[in-house]
Amino acid sequence: MKKQDIKKDLIRDKIISGIHYLSDNASYVWGALGISLTLIVVASFVSSGKNKKMLESNNLLGSLQNKIIHDTLNQNDSVLTLEFEELLSSSSLSKESYNQAFVYLVNKSLESNNKEKILLLLENNNFNSNDEMLNSFVSKLKADIASDENKVSDAIKYYKEAINIVPSYDLMVSYSVSLIELYIEESDLNSANSVFDRMIKLTKDVKNLPRTTQNNIDFIEYKLKQLNK
16 A cells, blocks of 8 residues: 555544544533633633723823823923822723833922822832833832931842842943942941942943943942042
8 A cells, every 4th residue: 555545544534533523422522612612702801801991091091191292381290190190090001001100100209309209109009010121210219218218228128129120231330339339328348349249240341331331330449449448
């Protein structure tokens, strides 16, 4: 028998076997098919609901972003801030839209130097992002506030957290310098030197970094050398 004929026979046997299985197990097969179809319908409904929620929240956020672009007068800032605060409490807000609204409010609070508002936002929020840049920004902000309140252990924890997750070399240097400065204030030169050494190891090509970043490295290096004498 030729190989082609053998192959055809094998395929035919599989088809016949499949038909026999369907015939012998009809109730089971159709039941399983019914369950599968039900799951598909449910999944489609859930997905549709999520898409609707995302569309609604994106529309809400989009309208506010348009106001930011067109309403440039300072007297409108307070109104926009209130609208963003109301948006944060909206149950139809998607995670991405919530994160954007949260960051906007934090930035506005920073611009106005409203420390109480920043603390309130950081203590009471549902911020949850997969964006490491945003996460590092929030951790750095928590560190700065903890440092300002003389909560040294908390500040160190948040600075380290920000340094470890930030995807930007420039910001990694900036955050590391902040931590080094804190260690210097606490007269902990060993820890300050350790952070500096790690920063240099991670910053492979210092010469190609922006001038501001290079200046930060040069400044803190000189400062540590003077203190280590």
